[in-house]
Amino acid sequence: MEIVDESFKDDPFMRHGKEPLGKSNSEVWKVARKSDGKVYARKEFPAPRRDNKEMNEKIKKEIFIMTTAKHHHIVKLCGSHYIESSQTIGLLILPVAEMNLAEYLEVWGRNHVNEFEQQKARRNMCQWPPCLFQVLDYLHDAGFRHKDIKPSNILIKDGQVYLADFGISSNFRDSNTSKTKGPAGAITERYIAPEIDNELARGRASDVWALGCTVLEICTVALGENSIEDLNEHLHQGPSSRPTPFCRSPYLVFDWIWLHLVCSGKDEFCRRPIQKMLQLAFLMLDPNPNTRINVRQLVDLLNKLGSNHFHSLGQAACDECKRTSHVPLHNFPLHSVFREEPDGSTYIPLKDNISSKTQDLWEEVKRRWLVSHIWWEMKR
Numbered sequence: 001m002e003i004v005d006e007s008f009k010d011d012p013f014m015r016h017g018k019e020p021l022g023k024s025n026s027e028v029w030k031v032a033r034k035s036d037g038k039v040y041a042r043k044e045f046p047a048p049r050r051d052n053k054e055m056n057e058k059i060k061k062e063i064f065i066m067t068t069a070k071h072h073h074i075v076k077l078c079g080s081h082y083i084e085s086s087q088t089i090g091l092l093i094l095p096v097a098e099m100n101l102a103e104y105l106e107v108w109g110r111n112h113v114n115e116f117e118q119q120k121a122r123r124n125m126c127q128w129p130p131c132l133f134q135v136l137d138y139l140h141d142a143g144f145r146h147k148d149i150k151p152s153n154i155l156i157k158d159g160q161v162y163l164a165d166f167g168i169s170s171n172f173r174d175s176n177t178s179k180t181k182g183p184a185g186a187i188t189e190r191y192i193a194p195e196i197d198n199e200l201a202r203g204r205a206s207d208v209w210a211l212g213c214t215v216l217e218i219c220t221v222a223l224g225e226n227s228i229e230d231l232n233e234h235l236h237q238g239p240s241s242r243p244t245p246f247c248r249s250p251y252l253v254f255d256w257i258w259l260h261l262v263c264s265g266k267d268e269f270c271r272r273p274i275q276k277m278l279q280l281a282f283l284m285l286d287p288n289p290n291t292r293i294n295v296r297q298l299v300d301l302l303n304k305l306g307s308n309h310f311h312s313l314g315q316a317a318c319d320e321c322k323r324t325s326h327v328p329l330h331n332f333p334l335h336s337v338f339r340e341e342p343d344g345s346t347y348i349p350l351k352d353n354i355s356s357k358t359q360d361l362w363e364e365v366k367r368r369w370l371v372s373h374i375w376w377e378m379k380r
């Protein structure tokens with residue numbers, strides 16, 4: 001197999017456990033190399049036939065992205081191989097995650113007996129959005145879109161987050177435009193941006209939308225008052241077996257953001273950072289991709305020393321993120337700045353007269369929320 005590093009007649013690795021670590025379009029197993037016992041996560045899938053050009057290209061692309069995109073919040077590809085006896089391809093990945101973010105949110109969204117552990121988990125969660133902004137900024141800057149950002153594609157190991165699963169990502173540098181048209185293919189429905197749902201052009205802004213949904217889920221669980229299941233019920237207006245996509249009900253999404261802005265939460269320490277993250281989630285979930293904040297602006301906001309409103313959030317990122325990015329390098333103008341109270345608290349606009357019937361809901365709320373409102377035009 002020329003698309004992988006090595007070929008083996010028999011598998012030189014041994015699987016750990018009876019169940020894979022993860023399962024989507026392929027299985028991920030914890031494996032150990034028989035010769036030296038070194039442990040990896042291995043993404044396994046059946047080797048495509050030589051004439052299956054599409055599949056071969058897909059694998060090549062995933063390997064290319066994972067070898068090109070190097071960041072402390074992206075899983076590392078340590079090798080790829082083909083096993084003749086089982087006709088499978090294996091991608092060796094590090095770190096071996098403890099769980100993914102979807103599982104983490106599910107575990108810590110429930111009530112625990114051990115309040116101390118739960119508090120630790122909540123505080124941990126507050127660090128992740130700024131780290132995730134950094135890694136998405138890195139990806140977009142390097143010319144990649146992830147295209148399937150969701151909690152189950154974010155892995156957790158030793159309190160750190162790692163972006164994984166580049167199976168359907170693409171590099172947009174090769175084409176004249178960073179947008180692709182048409183149906184979303186294998187993308188996860190729950191986190192799809194409105195522009196994808198409407199089969200309009202999708203670009204980097206769609207990644208920001210999906211991350212916005214993820215940040216909203218993190219805030220929900222970190223506040224400690226509601227679970228993801230509660231969020232689903234809210235979005236669906238009642239119990240549902242299938243999670244409702246965020247983009248289908250802008251008003252209910254806004255309502256959830258607002259509800260949590262005024263909620264005091266279980267831990268005083270987390271309340272203010274979460275309020276700020278909710279403000280950012282609001283900008284990330286702008287239904288209009290042209291006015292939606294981009295990730296470069298998010299990072300700028302967090303790094304701006306002059307604006308301490310969001311700067312404190314940037315300070316919550318991991319040490320490596322703080323080390324590599326603590327000055328406003330880009331200074332892309334923002335089209336909106338949130339109003340900040342003199343005591344440093346967050347101004348929360350009244351929800352009066354706002355309903356699902358409100359025309360241009362996001363614009364109306366922005367108007368109430370912002371001190372200055374300077375529009376900018378940017379290429380995405």
Ligand SMILES: [Zn+2]
Nearest residue numbers: 131317318321
């Ligand atoms: Zn970080």
